[in-house]
Amino acid sequence: MLLADGETVARYHAHVLRRGPDECWWWTGGLTDTAHGTFRAVSLPGRTRRGTVPAHLFGYRLANGPDSLPPGLVVRHTCDEPPCQNPAHWLAGTRGDNNRDAASRRRLAGHALADVRGAVGRARAVQAAIAAARPEDLDAAIAAALAAGNPSGAHQDALF
Template sequence: MPWAVLLGDQDTVTRYWSHVLRRAADACWFWLGGLTDTGHGTFRAGSHTTGTSRVVPAHLYGYRLAHGVDALAGGLVVRHRCDEPPCQNPAHWLAGSRGDNNRDAAARRHLSGHPLTDVRGAAGRARAVQAAIATAASPDEIEAAIAAALAAGHPGGAHQDALW
């Protein structure tokens, strides 16, 4: 993967950020582009005209953009502290092993009201948030729309605050 080329192309960087809803520093910054079946963002980085075009996971592109091209050396993965796969907030990311990531999920997937317990699954939750953002009548209504979309995945009304 030509990460240095993809990260060094200013048009690609601008296009990446155009798909991110930046919110408060401690809030999730939701991906507004394509999604995988696991709820992670997908992003076409690079350019067809230069032959560098690649579809990459959005959070991997963003992590390297924030921390450098070699930030995930040695097989490290990006862990989401918030457990929201479409989140693009660099403050919510932590590098670790696949085992670390699996242990994170195992420790939290049964917590009442936690993102990992959403009845729609990660992709359904991500799509619901994207739809809520898209249908908010004004920028002032976006936060309420996101909150309602997140709450809808927990019909019993449970809520879990961030663990970190």
């Protein structure tokens, strides 16, 4: 139902910084401790009842249909950026697939999974850069925020 509600969909899109078709679309709303976006899809009756869902799951179903993610599958980020909302960067798979992806890429120099700040530190740095940047400086600000957590290859190898 929420996927068909124009107001809910508009609120979701208001938290997504859309960029080029191959670039990450950054979530600018709340983050979980794993750096995934968190989206309050609906407020339920009662003081503390809120219908909060992972933003990428809402977005995946919005892009692919409400029944597009069979039970037991997760949404994998091919870009390895948990707050990314670009449907072109999502792939359904098992938790095992997701864990194997991460294990195979986490030691790559300059890669998102090798960021010394961790996923949530990286995501918060990008969000801060987006909030502070002028529109014409946005790409450079995001690039600088991403680069800040990836030391040179030699130093990074010493971290692992």
